[in-house]
Amino acid sequence: MAGETTGVEIVDAALASEAAPFAERLVADQVASKLASQDATLWGPEAESEASIRLSWTTLHKSSRPLIGEIEALRTDLRSEGVDRVVLAGMGGSSLAPEVITATDGVPLTVLDTTDPGQVADALAGDLERTVIVVSSKSGGTVETDSHRRIFAKAFADAGIDAARRIVVVTDPGSPFAELSEKEGYRKVFLADPNVGGRYSALTAFGLVPAGLAGADVARLLDQAASVADELAADSVDNPAVKLAAAWGAAHEKKGAEKLVIATVPSKEGGSVLKGFADWAEQLIAESTGKQGTGLLPVAVEGPDSPGFADAKGDATPVAVGQAEGAAKISVTGSLGAQFLLWEFATALAGRLLGINPFDQPDVEAAKKAARSLLDNPDKLKGGDEPSTVDGAVEVFGSEGVVTDGKLADILRAFFDSAPETGYIAVQAYLDRLDDASTAVLRGEIAKRTGRQTTFGWGPRFLHSTGQYHKGGHQNGVFLQITGAVEDDLDVPDRPYTLGVLQHAQALGDGQVLAEHGRPVLRLHLTDRAAGLAELVRAVQEAGE
Numbered sequence: 001m002a003g004e005t006t007g008v009e010i011v012d013a014a015l016a017s018e019a020a021p022f023a024e025r026l027v028a029d030q031v032a033s034k035l036a037s038q039d040a041t042l043w044g045p046e047a048e049s050e051a052s053i054r055l056s057w058t059t060l061h062k063s064s065r066p067l068i069g070e071i072e073a074l075r076t077d078l079r080s081e082g083v084d085r086v087v088l089a090g091m092g093g094s095s096l097a098p099e100v101i102t103a104t105d106g107v108p109l110t111v112l113d114t115t116d117p118g119q120v121a122d123a124l125a126g127d128l129e130r131t132v133i134v135v136s137s138k139s140g141g142t143v144e145t146d147s148h149r150r151i152f153a154k155a156f157a158d159a160g161i162d163a164a165r166r167i168v169v170v171t172d173p174g175s176p177f178a179e180l181s182e183k184e185g186y187r188k189v190f191l192a193d194p195n196v197g198g199r200y201s202a203l204t205a206f207g208l209v210p211a212g213l214a215g216a217d218v219a220r221l222l223d224q225a226a227s228v229a230d231e232l233a234a235d236s237v238d239n240p241a242v243k244l245a246a247a248w249g250a251a252h253e254k255k256g257a258e259k260l261v262i263a264t265v266p267s268k269e270g271g272s273v274l275k276g277f278a279d280w281a282e283q284l285i286a287e288s289t290g291k292q293g294t295g296l297l298p299v300a301v302e303g304p305d306s307p308g309f310a311d312a313k314g315d316a317t318p319v320a321v322g323q324a325e326g327a328a329k330i331s332v333t334g335s336l337g338a339q340f341l342l343w344e345f346a347t348a349l350a351g352r353l354l355g356i357n358p359f360d361q362p363d364v365e366a367a368k369k370a371a372r373s374l375l376d377n378p379d380k381l382k383g384g385d386e387p388s389t390v391d392g393a394v395e396v397f398g399s400e401g402v403v404t405d406g407k408l409a410d411i412l413r414a415f416f417d418s419a420p421e422t423g424y425i426a427v428q429a430y431l432d433r434l435d436d437a438s439t440a441v442l443r444g445e446i447a448k449r450t451g452r453q454t455t456f457g458w459g460p461r462f463l464h465s466t467g468q469y470h471k472g473g474h475q476n477g478v479f480l481q482i483t484g485a486v487e488d489d490l491d492v493p494d495r496p497y498t499l500g501v502l503q504h505a506q507a508l509g510d511g512q513v514l515a516e517h518g519r520p521v522l523r524l525h526l527t528d529r530a531a532g533l534a535e536l537v538r539a540v541q542e543a544g545e
């Protein structure tokens, strides 16, 4: 199909010439072919033991084939029982790929990667008679996913539906979910390849099972990846992954442009639009590279005309997923399956250029630990909740040194100014990403008015994605947290907390860890979500005048 040719073009001539020596180095060291044959020594001795159990993703286009029949058989069975609504509970690598796959294929999938009680309640309010939930977790212990499992199991039971018949599990062998599935007799367990990390798992059971059950053409996805596999394994400067990694490496090292601003560009020639691809790439790049004070910060933007992309300055490299448009300095084309594999190769190669281990996520645990400790001390969770300022429906809280007095617009102006010119502003919304979807306009509004690169993440979703970079990458970010009042909270069965309390603990926990890293954190709590959001948008506009 036109527009589906896999390729990387470094559109910017200066970047292309700076990238050339990086590509030549990768070729001389035969990094691509060694990566394809799963050589764990490529990232140095310290990374070797982790890398030795993380490289099976290079051949998934072959090894995942047997899954296709299994998924199709289960889908047929479920449909014959009238079960055709698929809900997916999974965080980070356990939901980002299926979300892109189904969105690109235009098939419905309800994704739960939230602790927002309202969003989960809306998913529960769908037709349970027709619903199957896929509970996906590599570790089999992720608190958000386990909470969704508990909530749905109870809801099925309350509705007189045999819950075990409606729960499908994707997990690693031997995980707590694998054991639980056996004990509870869940409908089916897909055991994934343990030698593939979460963010490289798009073509494992984690990507294929939920997407395939929802009706996406997952066999075609593997064909697409297979079609580019030989090219990606070639030690050549024309290898698209070598080109992409070299361009990223050069931008980072030569220009201090550590930010990759990623926009999906609709194809003019009838190729597919990879909907939400930037959100998937965000986790891959941020968790893989953002550590030891270095890394590449992915900035997912709405489109090539958006602030941050169209007006990118020297600290950022605009990357088009699709044909080059506007300010794009790099363009990456190809079908979804091919691009999954291409970006994974490029990220692993970039890890070598940056001198980091692209397979660990050393700083993710800190936020989880802080949230757990707050859940264990409910008093602490309530304490410290006195706002410094209240402006209309917005309560203001700040970490040490952050200005929290005065009008909201003044507070925001001071906060944005505290970000270095070449730093970034991270907006982190612990809200309902469907009902409060308009919150996302803040990204463009802030980027446009401050001239600083601005990211947007839904909490706790981003904790399993860019959260690693925030703590481990270049320390030049400032963090705007948005939390909101919970009208109807949801109990998590057999747990001492509600979903709303968990959500609150996650926001506060991550805020604490960021503050411990010396990062400025401003938390705005919307006591009325709609009114507070409107005030916030107005204040951002005023702050930029």
Ligand SMILES: O=P(O)(O)OC[C@H]1O[C@](O)(CO)[C@@H](O)[C@@H]1O
Pocket: 091, 092, 093, 094, 136, 137, 138, 139, 140, 141, 142, 145, 198, 199, 287, 361, 364, 463, 464, 465
């Ligand atoms: O699949 P799991 O084990 O639930 O983990 C979900 C996500 O959490 C992370 O470990 C980060 O918190 C990701 O790397 C992973 O994709």
